[in-house]
Amino acid sequence: MSAEEVERAMRGDHDAFATLIAASANRLYALATLILRDTDRAQDATQEAIVHAWRQLPQLRDPDRFEAWLRRLLVNACYDEGRRLRRRAEVSLLHLDGRQVADPAPGLAETDRIERAFRRLPIEQRTALVLQHHVGLSHTDIAKTLDIPIGTVKSRIRYGTAAMRSSLEADERSTLATSVDGRSV
Amino acid sequence: VTRERTDRALGATLETWMGAVVPAALPGHVLEEAFARTSASPQSRSYPWRRIVLRGRWSHQPMRTALLAASALLLVAVFIGLMGGGSGPGPGPSSTRTVIASASPGGSTVPVAPSQGALRPDASVVVPQPLRLATDGQLIWVLTASGQVVRIDPATDRASTGVQLGAPTDQVQGIAADSNAVWATEWVTGLLYRVDPNSLKVVARIAAGIAPKGVIATGTDVWVADTHGGIVERIDLETNKIGAAITVAPAAPSGPNWLMSGLGSIWVGVPNSASVVRIDPVTNAIQSTIAVPRSASPCGGIASAGGAVWITSCDASTNVARLDPSANTVAALVHLPGNAYAPAVIDGALWVSVATNPGMPGVIDRIAPATNTVDGEWSPGGDFGGGGDIVVASGSVWVIDLGHDRVLRFPVSAFPPG
Numbered sequence: 001m002s003a004e005e006v007e008r009a010m011r012g013d014h015d016a017f018a019t020l021i022a023a024s025a026n027r028l029y030a031l032a033t034l035i036l037r038d039t040d041r042a043q044d045a046t047q048e049a050i051v052h053a054w055r056q057l058p059q060l061r062d063p064d065r066f067e068a069w070l071r072r073l074l075v076n077a078c079y080d081e082g083r084r085l086r087r088r089a090e091v092s093l094l095h096l097d098g099r100q101v102a103d104p105a106p107g108l109a110e111t112d113r114i115e116r117a118f119r120r121l122p123i124e125q126r127t128a129l130v131l132q133h134h135v136g137l138s139h140t141d142i143a144k145t146l147d148i149p150i151g152t153v154k155s156r157i158r159y160g161t162a163a164m165r166s167s168l169e170a171d172e173r174s175t176l177a178t179s180v181d182g183r184s185v
Numbered sequence: 186v187t188r189e190r191t192d193r194a195l196g197a198t199l200e201t202w203m204g205a206v207v208p209a210a211l212p213g214h215v216l217e218e219a220f221a222r223t224s225a226s227p228q229s230r231s232y233p234w235r236r237i238v239l240r241g242r243w244s245h246q247p248m249r250t251a252l253l254a255a256s257a258l259l260l261v262a263v264f265i266g267l268m269g270g271g272s273g274p275g276p277g278p279s280s281t282r283t284v285i286a287s288a289s290p291g292g293s294t295v296p297v298a299p300s301q302g303a304l305r306p307d308a309s310v311v312v313p314q315p316l317r318l319a320t321d322g323q324l325i326w327v328l329t330a331s332g333q334v335v336r337i338d339p340a341t342d343r344a345s346t347g348v349q350l351g352a353p354t355d356q357v358q359g360i361a362a363d364s365n366a367v368w369a370t371e372w373v374t375g376l377l378y379r380v381d382p383n384s385l386k387v388v389a390r391i392a393a394g395i396a397p398k399g400v401i402a403t404g405t406d407v408w409v410a411d412t413h414g415g416i417v418e419r420i421d422l423e424t425n426k427i428g429a430a431i432t433v434a435p436a437a438p439s440g441p442n443w444l445m446s447g448l449g450s451i452w453v454g455v456p457n458s459a460s461v462v463r464i465d466p467v468t469n470a471i472q473s474t475i476a477v478p479r480s481a482s483p484c485g486g487i488a489s490a491g492g493a494v495w496i497t498s499c500d501a502s503t504n505v506a507r508l509d510p511s512a513n514t515v516a517a518l519v520h521l522p523g524n525a526y527a528p529a530v531i532d533g534a535l536w537v538s539v540a541t542n543p544g545m546p547g548v549i550d551r552i553a554p555a556t557n558t559v560d561g562e563w564s565p566g567g568d569f570g571g572g573g574d575i576v577v578a579s580g581s582v583w584v585i586d587l588g589h590d591r592v593l594r595f596p597v598s599a600f601p602p603g
Contacts, residue, residue, distance in 0.1 A: 014224050018437065018457065022216070029211035034203055046211060047219045054223035114202045133196055134203040161192050164199070 006063035009054075017057070021050055024067065028074045034130045035078045037119050045077040052077065071135075072145050075127055082123040117167035125160030128153055213396055213413055213438065214356060214372055220439040224456050225482035225502040304549060304563040306593040307581065308342040315585045315592055316355075317527075318574035319362040324382065325578050326367050327585075327592060328360040334369055334380050337592060339579035344592075348385050350378045359410075359443070361402040365422075368407055370397035377409055379425060389425040393418060395436070399443035399453065406466065410441035410453055417441055417453055417464060429469045433462040439484070447489030448510050454483035454496050461487070461496055461508060473513040481506040481518055486527035486574075490535045491554025497525050497537065505537070507557060517557040521550060528552075529575035531582060532602035538584055540572030547571015549584070553603050560603055565593060 008016035028049060032042035052073050060069055118126060131142045139157070143150040314330035325337040332354045333347030350357065356372040367380040370393065377397055379389035394411025397418075401408050407420040415436045421428030434440040439457035446452075450472060451464040461483050463472040477483045477496070481504040485497030493516065494508040503524055509516040525537035535552040547569045551561040565584070573585025582595045 012228055014220075014459075015457075017223065018220055018439075021219070022437070025211045025216055026209070029215075030207040033208050034206070039208070042208075043212065043215045047215050047222070050216075050219040051222050051226065055226060055228055058228050111202060111205070114198065115206070118199075118202075129199060130203065133200040134207070161195060165191065165195055168195075 003063040003066075006060070006066045010057050010060060010063070012058075014054075017054055020066065021053070024070055025050070028070065031071065031074055031130060031135065032078055034134055035075070035123065035127050036081055037115070037126075041081045042078075045074065045081045048080065049074040049077040068141070068145060072147070075146060078127065079123060113168060113171050114164075116171065117164045120167055121160050121163055125156050125163065128156040129160050129164075132157060217396070217412065217438045221456055221482065221484050221499055224439060224459065225484070225498060227479075301561045301563045304565045304595060304599055306565065306595050308594040309586075310337050310342050310344055310592045310594065311590060312337070312344045312592050313590050314355075315573070315587075315590070316357065317360045318576045318583060318585055318592070319360040319367065320576045320578035320583070321362045321364050321382070323579055324362070325576065325583050325592070326360055326362045326382075328357050328369055330355040330357075332357050332371065334360065334367055334378075334385075336382070336385065337583070339581065339594075342594060345385065348380055348387065350380075350387060351376065351390075358398040359400040361400045361407065363402040363404050366402070366407075368400050368402055368409075370400050370409060372396050372398070375411075377407075377420065391420065391425050391427070393420075393427070399441070401444045401446055401451075403446045403466075408444050408446070408451055410444055412440045412442060413438060415440040417444070417451070417462075419469060431464055431469055431471065433464075433471065433474075434458050442484045443486050445487035445489065445494070448492075448494065450510075452487050452494055452496075452508075454485065454487060456482055456484040456499075459483065461494070461506075463510075463513065475508055475513050475515065477506050477515055478518070480504055481515075485525065488528040488530050488535060490528075490530040490533060493554060495528055495535055495552070497521075497528055499524060499526060505535075505552065507554075519552055519557055519559060521559065522548070522562075524572055525550070526572060527574040529577060529582075531577055531597065531600045534600075534602050536575055536582075536600060538571045538573050538575055540570070540587070547587070549575075551600075551603060563599075565595075 005016045005020055009020055029042060029046045032045040033039060036042045036045060053070055060066065128142060131137045131145060137145065139150055139153045142153045312327050312329065312335050315327045316330050317328040319326045325339065327335040327337065329335060329347060332350050334350060335347045336345040350369055351371060351374060354373055358370040358372055360369045367382055369378045371378065375393060375395055375397060377391040377393035377400065378387050381388045393409050394414040394416055396411060396413035397409050398412040399410040407422065409418045409420060411418060413436060415432055415434035417431045417433055418427045419429040433453060434455045434457060437457055441453045441455050444451060444453045451466050453462050455462055459477050459479065461475045461477060463475065465472050480502060482498040482502045483496050484499040487494060487496045494510055495505055497505050503521045504518040505521060506515045507517040507519065521537065521539055523539045523541040525539045528535050528537050535554060537550050539548050539550050541547055546564065546567050548571055549563045549565060550559045553560040570587030570589055573587040575582060575584050580597060582597055582600055584593045584595065586593050
């Protein structure tokens, strides 16, 4: 990705835009999937972010910040998706909560536990954790990406981590109780 | 200290988990759709007056009203001035929609086409999730969103049991039929399916590139557009293999989409190069690449009527481009009230099923090739889902009612030439 390409896209060159997006699309989709934990919604959010990027590109002030700017559009699109389908998310969460049988494969069971705990977090905390642990951004860069004060970033990460920890511990206690009950029968 | 250590461990676990569950790649069709949307959508540019408005006392209601009134008066004055003071022989009110006399982008839209009233179907055939229609002139074939091909028998107005092409998927794309076979493309596996019209069985699965979309059967040949491969393929009917591959665009999203055979050529819309490519079916050579203005997006269906070739747009653009085959240029743009993807020619006029605004019923519009206007509009019902295919078969016109699991049958006499 070069600044010249970004500038060409800013002037309305769709081929240049397509090249830029083709290089970033998989990263954007990965980010959306992690934040939303729903493939369909992640695809919708990614597509919306790309369309917004094209429309808003002439307003980009610094071509060198294209990648960060695109990431910000993606996060906003994820928030929109999250708001739009919150009700559906609650339903699937209930469905997941109702699943009490432990997975026979330990690796899968662990993945499932993390998934459940992560899904329970508010989308803002999930986003902050994804930007920190998957994208590897510093708190300052997360603050810039989300356009929020750095203190808010820190608190989202702190509370998100704490909630994850509590959730995993509770899940562990519940699994232990189930297996103990299972042995006694 | 223990909590900090636990949090660090949790952070590492999260990092590992995220790396493990993250998807490898964005599905091609999503990128494809995004590019189709962006190529048909203008960029939003900031203009000085926007900044003035934002920084001024714009939020003050009386000021806003006064500014709006002043702008409106100014526009009226400019308009009257352009029309020669309103007394000259300027274009009077038109009773038709359209009308971009030349192919210049951003043309005018205008009054609504005269309503011709209701259109009553002779029959309504139940077909679950119909996507596309094709015909050999007698039978009607429907491609459904569960990846099935269904045959409608015009003698009984009933649909057959569907032929499942592959795994159930809504990523099937195009369908074509002649008396020998029915052909359907599917995006996920990149296959072209050949279905025997009598036994209703899949008789061949042909690897047709990265993302095969449009397909046409001319009676002697079958042509397929590999959208992501940038290629138009000519299928050898004897071997069920690709006999010729014609590169019409770079391998990229939004390449060749839909095809048409007519006026001695094969025509294919290529949205990512904003063009329609014309291929000589004798030599397989590209005869011409016709640029389409940005105010149209050549990703819709193609038809030939009135000695011209017509291609509909998709998504943000709703213009139909008229191509002059002698000059290989776009001669006119006709504005529609919504998207129409598959034009049909009935008695020399071009007909399109139009998806209007969300929540509003669709309509069927007639485009008159003589005037490049939408000169009539019909309503098949208050809940009609517009935007689907139209085909003519067995003396009737068949139209998909999108979203209602049915195909409607109308008498041809309900579609007058104008």
